[in-house]
Amino acid sequence: MAAAIASGGQVGRSLPRLEGHDKVTGRAEYTHLMQLPGMLHAKIFRSTVAHGRIKSVNTSAARKMPGVYAVYTSDDVRKVIAEPYYGPAFHDQPILAIGKVHFVGEPVAVVLASDPHVADQAAQQIMADYDELPAVFDEVEASENKTLVHDELRPAGTFADLKHLKGRKWTNIALDFKLRRGDVDKAFATAANVFEHTFRTQKVLHLPLEPHASIADYRDDGITIYSSAQGPSFVRTEIARLLGWPENRVRIKVPYLGGGYGGKLYIKLEALATAMSMLARRPVKIAHTMEEHFYTITKHPSTFRIKSGLDKDGRIIARKCEVWWNGGAYADIGPRVTQKSGFTASGPYDIDNVSIDSYALYTNLTPAGALRGFGVPQLVWAYESHTDMIARALNRDPLEFRKQNLLRDGRPQATGTILKDAAIEKVLDRIAERLNWKQPFDRGKGVIRRGRGFAVALKAVISPTTSVAIVNVSADGSTTLYCGTVDMGQGSDTSMAQMVGEVLNMPAESVRVVPRDTDVTPYDMGTLGSRSLFHMGHAVRLAAEEARNKIGHLRRELGEPEGSNAPIAELFRKKYGMQAGNIIGTGIYKPNYIPPDANGLTTNATPFWMVAGSGVEIEVDTETGHVRITRLINVADVGKPINPKIVEAQLSGASLMQLGFSMFEKMHIDGGQVTNASLADYKIPGIHDVPAVMENEAVDTYQSNGPFGAKGVGELATFGLSPAIANAIDDAVGVRLTELPLTAEAVFRALRAKANKPLGDE
Amino acid sequence: MSPVVTTINFTLNGRPVVADVKPHHNVVEMLQTQFALFGARESCGQGLCGCCTVLVDGRPVSGCLYLAVFLDGAEVVTVEHLATPGKLDPVQQAFIECGAFQCGYCTPGFVMMTKALIGEHADPDDEQIRDYLSGNLCRCAAYPEIINAVKMAARSSKAGPTG
Numbered sequence A: 001m002a003a004a005i006a007s008g009g010q011v012g013r014s015l016p017r018l019e020g021h022d023k024v025t026g027r028a029e030y031t032h033l034m035q036l037p038g039m040l041h042a043k044i045f046r047s048t049v050a051h052g053r054i055k056s057v058n059t060s061a062a063r064k065m066p067g068v069y070a071v072y073t074s075d076d077v078r079k080v081i082a083e084p085y086y087g088p089a090f091h092d093q094p095i096l097a098i099g100k101v102h103f104v105g106e107p108v109a110v111v112l113a114s115d116p117h118v119a120d121q122a123a124q125q126i127m128a129d130y131d132e133l134p135a136v137f138d139e140v141e142a143s144e145n146k147t148l149v150h151d152e153l154r155p156a157g158t159f160a161d162l163k164h165l166k167g168r169k170w171t172n173i174a175l176d177f178k179l180r181r182g183d184v185d186k187a188f189a190t191a192a193n194v195f196e197h198t199f200r201t202q203k204v205l206h207l208p209l210e211p212h213a214s215i216a217d218y219r220d221d222g223i224t225i226y227s228s229a230q231g232p233s234f235v236r237t238e239i240a241r242l243l244g245w246p247e248n249r250v251r252i253k254v255p256y257l258g259g260g261y262g263g264k265l266y267i268k269l270e271a272l273a274t275a276m277s278m279l280a281r282r283p284v285k286i287a288h289t290m291e292e293h294f295y296t297i298t299k300h301p302s303t304f305r306i307k308s309g310l311d312k313d314g315r316i317i318a319r320k321c322e323v324w325w326n327g328g329a330y331a332d333i334g335p336r337v338t339q340k341s342g343f344t345a346s347g348p349y350d351i352d353n354v355s356i357d358s359y360a361l362y363t364n365l366t367p368a369g370a371l372r373g374f375g376v377p378q379l380v381w382a383y384e385s386h387t388d389m390i391a392r393a394l395n396r397d398p399l400e401f402r403k404q405n406l407l408r409d410g411r412p413q414a415t416g417t418i419l420k421d422a423a424i425e426k427v428l429d430r431i432a433e434r435l436n437w438k439q440p441f442d443r444g445k446g447v448i449r450r451g452r453g454f455a456v457a458l459k460a461v462i463s464p465t466t467s468v469a470i471v472n473v474s475a476d477g478s479t480t481l482y483c484g485t486v487d488m489g490q491g492s493d494t495s496m497a498q499m500v501g502e503v504l505n506m507p508a509e510s511v512r513v514v515p516r517d518t519d520v521t522p523y524d525m526g527t528l529g530s531r532s533l534f535h536m537g538h539a540v541r542l543a544a545e546e547a548r549n550k551i552g553h554l555r556r557e558l559g560e561p562e563g564s565n566a567p568i569a570e571l572f573r574k575k576y577g578m579q580a581g582n583i584i585g586t587g588i589y590k591p592n593y594i595p596p597d598a599n600g601l602t603t604n605a606t607p608f609w610m611v612a613g614s615g616v617e618i619e620v621d622t623e624t625g626h627v628r629i630t631r632l633i634n635v636a637d638v639g640k641p642i643n644p645k646i647v648e649a650q651l652s653g654a655s656l657m658q659l660g661f662s663m664f665e666k667m668h669i670d671g672g673q674v675t676n677a678s679l680a681d682y683k684i685p686g687i688h689d690v691p692a693v694m695e696n697e698a699v700d701t702y703q704s705n706g707p708f709g710a711k712g713v714g715e716l717a718t719f720g721l722s723p724a725i726a727n728a729i730d731d732a733v734g735v736r737l738t739e740l741p742l743t744a745e746a747v748f749r750a751l752r753a754k755a756n757k758p759l760g761d762e
Numbered sequence B: 001m002s003p004v005v006t007t008i009n010f011t012l013n014g015r016p017v018v019a020d021v022k023p024h025h026n027v028v029e030m031l032q033t034q035f036a037l038f039g040a041r042e043s044c045g046q047g048l049c050g051c052c053t054v055l056v057d058g059r060p061v062s063g064c065l066y067l068a069v070f071l072d073g074a075e076v077v078t079v080e081h082l083a084t085p086g087k088l089d090p091v092q093q094a095f096i097e098c099g100a101f102q103c104g105y106c107t108p109g110f111v112m113m114t115k116a117l118i119g120e121h122a123d124p125d126d127e128q129i130r131d132y133l134s135g136n137l138c139r140c141a142a143y144p145e146i147i148n149a150v151k152m153a154a155r156s157s158k159a160g161p162t163g
Helices: A019-026 A060-064 A073-079 A114-123 A184-190 A232-243 A270-280 A334-343 A376-393 A396-404 A424-434 A494-503 A532-557 A568-576 A642-664 A723-733 A746-754 B029-033 B091-099 B109-118 B126-132 B143-158
Strands: A040-046 A052-058 A070-074 A105-113 A129-133 A173-181 A193-201 A213-219 A223-227 A250-254 A284-287 A302-310 A316-326 A355-361 A450-459 A468-476 A479-483 A511-514 A582-589 A609-621 A629-637 A694-697 B007-012 B015-021 B055-057 B059-062 B073-077
Touching: A019 B091, A019 B109, A040 A114, A040 A270, A052 A105, A060 A070, A060 A114, A070 A073, A070 A114, A070 A468, A073 A629, A105 A270, A129 A694, A173 A334, A173 A582, A184 A316, A184 A334, A184 A355, A193 A284, A213 A270, A213 A532, A223 A232, A223 A270, A223 A284, A223 A376, A232 B055, A250 A494, A250 B091, A270 A284, A270 B029, A302 B126, A316 A334, A334 A355, A334 A450, A334 A532, A376 A396, A376 A450, A376 A723, A396 A450, A396 A746, A396 B073, A424 A609, A424 A629, A450 A629, A450 A723, A468 A494, A468 A532, A479 A494, A494 A511, A511 B015, A532 A568, A532 A582, A609 A723, A642 A694, A642 A723, A642 B143, A723 A746, B015 B029, B029 B055, B055 B109, B059 B109, B091 B109, B109 B143, B126 B143
Parallel strands: A040 A284, A223 A250, A316 A355, A479 A511, A629 A694, B007 B073
Antiparallel strands: A040 A105, A052 A129, A070 A105, A173 A355, A193 A302, A213 A223, A213 A284, A302 A316, A450 A609, A468 A479, A468 A582, A609 A629, B007 B015, B055 B059, B055 B073
């Protein structure tokens, strides 16, 4: 490590993570490992049916077990919280099932005991009887409204971007986002070529190695909740609402997260832990097992019907997108996935006539929420497969076809917002250069065939959102940052410290970043959607700049000569006669935003565009269908990296996560029952899945409205990988897969179908 | 549920210790509840992810499957034993310098497994590293950085203690 750091010079350093020492020594704090004195352990009894009225819940055997402290159902919960429903977009999710269950795995009752094994055994003694109701699992079927998941929808009205949601009845559609630009019907009528395809994605999930955990410690005058939460401020607001308390009586403490990826956003176990602690009047810990994640939150399965019309020169003149999002039994943040991803469903192309319909559907499955991309990976899967299929059908080079139609800075994106600082072409060109796209490629002859493919994507970062930060300079000159961004592995503590150091001319290592605690750290909308580096980064920069200005003011007040660099500690001593006092800088950042009109159009959809793509070279074993990725390339526009090493790790990690979603991860569901709810049966990428060659590149760009020219990176490398692989499979063996995951079986079936020797169903 | 409590004696991180354990207690639970050691942690609960890796008589085991009662007479080393005051083990140092983790939840397991790997192969190649670490999962997928860290750790371990 460099001994002395020159003044400034903090931004752009590949500084190792500040919390590294605690992580490699096993001392880093995680909620799942925390214990409070007098704490009870909770174990959840869950629904075994996908949809049904609860006839009875028999808890008597469980209550009688020695060591059981209490057994609670929703009847008990309602004694302490009259309206026990929560959620970020809709207040639709009950703390424990009330009257009905809506998916297999829904929490119905809870056992509390000092010994978690006792609680676990007792939970297995609970019996429930249900009147089963018809259930709906498929998102397209759910849109036809034959089987209703909920009798009435209950919008929340919490977030600024979801204020428009209205309560409705007799529908499974939680939100339908509509975008109309130009006149697609007219354009299709004049098109020389029209292509239509349908793509599907499967149900997968986050599976952070630290499963969800919350500990609630309720007292009559306040509550403290320790939680593995990505959005402590939202948790505080929501718990305060449930309790009817002012926010300052609710304290949320969040240590490091053992992974999040969107799965620990909004309310997960916090409301249940609160209710349990209120009833038990003891601290209560709920710590999920890995299996329980399968009944908590997943990614959205989706169906995307996409249709494009081209003129005789190969320009895309019309694109029609219909997307159905399978949101599961409770809305969670599905409406935002539906709307925000809807903005860019037509892809990074310059198309005059666009029609987008995006539907958030309720079904009787585990709720779906955000997973590293807020729906964008599902969209890119469809539009970049579709774009490649068109190019191949027209005998056009996929690179040239894309470049002909690419959206460029200064042109309106589908929403009407003018594209700015979005290096789509640069990203595409760099992928092509790295792939040597213009050079001939050896596709092999015998059993093993080779192929290559790529894809490029655009996302609008979620807006409008607010971040607040405080920088505190102590009397000895040492500096502390208070910010609510949750470090779940993305390295935010380190990047934020670098920005403070850059402004205040001090090594980032010397900046203390206070762990998230809503009694101390100010408001932040949430650690999600790659928004933190930009939004919180601005707040941190503004707070540090205010502190720097105040230090300058103090210098002048004390009569220091212009350009004096007397140490800060000396200024404090002069001012207060001893080592005393503080200088506090605060920063608040909220970008401008104009909500979409009735046609989904707005001149300001987002403060920054996210751009990324992937390229792959693969081998396909034509005898087994097995696909091996031999080379994986990720290229992204992240603006100017604050910490290049962390940026590279984010690109690499995100793409390897997406490799699992692309190639093999899938929740198998039979009649609403998840049949592979464990790591033994649900495989995630391991070290053997890492391609032999991996290349990650942040193109040389500068985000003109970003903090120090930077913007977010966390989700970027998830966008393009799935279609890049499918395009490469087509390139290698001439078969096209339209449904994820791209398993050996799927490839083999397609090969056999192509050879007119299709395999039977099982 | 009133299972028999067994008293076991073993060596934990170089010190003789005594613990009272029930038959169903695994090593992770005992380390956390009786010795406040949280470096080994349960994640998958099936011995598949390696987050719970500890060394028992020099061999890496999954602490979520290994019953505590079997430790009687054994020598147990956890991640907490690797660093001495002010000085990290070369494996730990290499993990930091290579950025071989993101969220850090799986890191103690990887560090312990790497320790065992280097003990067996002083100069492991890529294939040996991948095979040896195939029982450890990292959902953040810091695998490329982990492979670099293992190589760096092997080099600095061979060079012997410094400073």
